[in-house]
Amino acid sequence: MKVLKNELFDEFKCLAGECPETCCYGWRIIVDDETKERIMEKDGIWGKCLRLCLSGPDKNFFNYDSGSCLFHGISGLCNIQKKLGTEYMPEICRKYPREVRDYGSFATKNLDLSCICVSKMLLERDERPALIECDEESGRDRHGSNDDPQFEEIVLDSQKELIKILQVKPQLLFDPVTMDRILHGLLAYCQFAQETVLEHKDMKLTKDDGRPSYFYELCKSDDMPDAGRSYFPLPIMALNRLINTQFDLQDSRPFSMINRTIEWYHHKFDLKTEIEGQKVWTRMVTDFIREDPSRMEALLRYLQYDIQQCYSEIYENYSFVHFAVAAIMHVNMFLFLMVNYNRRKKLTPLAMAKLLSAYERAACHNLGLSKDMYAIVCDYLPVQTLEFST
Ligand code: SF4
Known part of the structure; x- marks a missing residue:
């Protein structure tokens, strides 16, 4: 069977008694x-x-x-x-943390970033982990029932293209606009793909102007769709609403890293008006990204990982827009945590990995919370709250 496997899958070895966190x-x-x-x-x-x-x-x-x-x-x-x-x-x-999905004609093998060891491997290795195509058994029961070779090709081809888009030139790692354009391109493509699929005109997605790279190029020009709205960073009010869900209650341990980071955010922002807070937030993000290119690299790795791990689920749920909205949220929440942590503590690669796995544990494994957070992000993007797909 054709298996799309994250390179990290075979490298993973549980840290067991040496684990600095625990599942x-x-x-x-x-x-x-x-x-x-x-x-x-x-x-x-x-x-x-x-x-x-x-x-x-x-x-x-x-x-x-x-x-x-x-x-x-x-x-x-x-x-x-x-x-x-x-x-x-x-x-x-x-x-755990292995995640295998068998779609009948192909399967995916990934690791979940809620495991600190996986987050560490993702952020600390020299190269971004690739998605390898191999021929092996999935070893799992079939997940879902779709049987549509043409749509499979569309999903897997566009996944490859989206990953390629993330290979940006080194000098662009210093500029927040790089991520803003990528996320605009992602959402614009996914909205187009969603409509096209609903109208049963799937062949449009195989043409040049129906592919992710076309929308990304558009977002690098003056014709960027929805240019007046920032997707990176999202407004501080959106992030404020996101952390005011049950998100901060997910880890009740005293001194949990994620809760302390949220506390530091409140100290800085709570007494500010929305306009003041937004100005401060935009400046903090710009300085944060300009200071060190490894930060944008960490965000791009996270986005790439999300595409590698979750995009193929579109083959089953046909929900392109859901994928894009969730990806925009994840990238922004990881940014939010890193920026606020960095104000008080040194943001080492290990600290980034801990924040990332803590975020994944809090936000991605609680269906009710994920739904609430998804609906909040939809309020700040040009999309309606579509039916939430898991
Ligand atoms: S979090 Fe990951 S590395 Fe740590 S004990 Fe669990 S599976 Fe092992």
Whole structure:
């Protein structure tokens, strides 16, 4: 089977006891039916202990209150794995952070950035990780039911083209306008593609003026669509509304990095009027990007990763616009966290990676929150809140 695999996929090795964060905190862990069956049949003290820890309405969760998983040992290792072996661990713990989607005629293999090790690999390696095409088994059940070779080609070709667009010249890394143009190009293409697909005129997307690079070139000229609105940075009021969702409650640990960063933002901005705050924010972003090109590079890597990981989902949900709006939000939220963290602490590559994985954990794994945040971003872009697709 054709598999599009992120280069990092085979390089990943869990940091286990050495992990500076942990994936055993802050998440409800669903226990799949097969593992639950094994747990129900397990005898002895361990069987009792596992069953006592099952909670939630259908008794199919560990860590239902999203604190620290009871099996997370002091050494940083999972006690189920240590004492009983992986077959008693929920499937999600065995596979995390690997994310495989089998679309029938092709599959994707990615790693989730909520794992600090993956964020570190993304931001610290010399080259951006590529999307490799290979021939191997997906090893997973089929995800979705679409069967449309022509649309598959459109999605996968436009994905490649969008990744190419992100290869900007080194001097452009110092200019926030670079990202603004890229995001305008992304949304303009996705809106066009969305309408075209709804009208069943898919062939238009294979023509030169129906491709992502055409829209990106347009955004580099005086004809940029929606030129009067900034997509990068988004207005500070939009970001303020985004963090005033339940976003900051996602990590309740005292001194959590993301919450401290939000606190520092409030200290700086809370007493300012909207106009003053916007001026300060625009200046802070410009200075931040101009100071060090590795910051724009980190944002471009994140955007590229998002395209590698999530864009192919359009093959199933046909929702180009949803992808673009979410991507604009992710890039801006990562920017927001980096800029505000950098005011008080040194923004090392490790700090960037920690912010990125904390953001992914908070915003991308809670459906209700993702919906709320999506709707807020739609208020600031020329799109309507379309039906939210997961
Ligand atoms: S967050 Fe990643 S590296 Fe850390 S323990 Fe979990 S899977 Fe391993």
